Amino acid sequence: MSEIRSTPDRIIKAFIELFRDCGYKGATTRAVAERAGVNELTIFRHFGNKKGLMEAALQSISYQPMLEKIIHEEMTWDLEHDLRVIAEDYLSYMEKISDLVLIGVREAEMFPELNEIIVQISKQLKETMVSYFTEMSRRGKLIDIDVDFQVMNFIWMNFGYFLSKCRFGDSVISSSKDDFIKHSIFLFTRGLTP
Incomplete structure (x- = not known):
């Protein structure tokens, strides 16, 4: 049927x-x-x-609804755990739509209307992550940081890994996604935890 x-x-x-x-x-x-x-x-x-x-x-394939669901349902307010969950889900999601992402990135400069839409989706992701980091800061679980910069560092770290794997396969970084997440999130959270 x-x-x-x-x-x-x-x-x-x-x-x-x-x-x-x-x-x-x-x-x-x-x-x-x-x-x-x-x-x-x-x-x-x-x-x-x-x-x-x-x-x-x-919007129909946006990661935003999934991220909001994760933050509302799966966060333990333990920075390393939470960022690991977000990174795992984000990278799995990006792998599923990798061809669309790569086409969008490649063509965004040629089509201002496409670029404008992609920017809005990126801003939504950033805003949701800023809310999470701000709450963690309010709870005293982050050192005194510029939240916007650290959110962007987190996003860039994961998006950079995704792009590297899509474009170069294992020739630049041969470690698995799980190893990348384990090591990068450990180091990232260590730098932000009081």
Whole structure:
């Protein structure tokens, strides 16, 4: 039995598939409509324009809801444990959508509307992590730091590992994801813990 999807879900799925196969430029509203089995006007009615469709597609695969769920349900307020859980989940998630991320990074400079959407998603991730670090600081579990800088260091550390593995495989860093997380989170938390 096939899964029944709403029209907006079918359109988003078609856009993501075309983005993966053809990039942002190739994922035209006409091609999306054809793949989704809808009229092109239906796309405009649901999403306004291609930028609106891209926003909806990125939100549908965004890590943000998962991160918020982790913070609300799995945090123990032990910095090393919590950052390990976040890093493991983030890197697993990024591996699943690696081709989309790499295409988005490559094409963002060519398409300002795509870049704008990617920046907003990055800001959401940063804001959620800033809230977590701020709460840890309030609880006296962090040294006196600039929270924004340390959140960005955490994000860069994990995103850098992800990019390195995607681009170079094991030729730059051959250790496993688990070893990377274990060692980097240990060192990172050691520097932040009073």
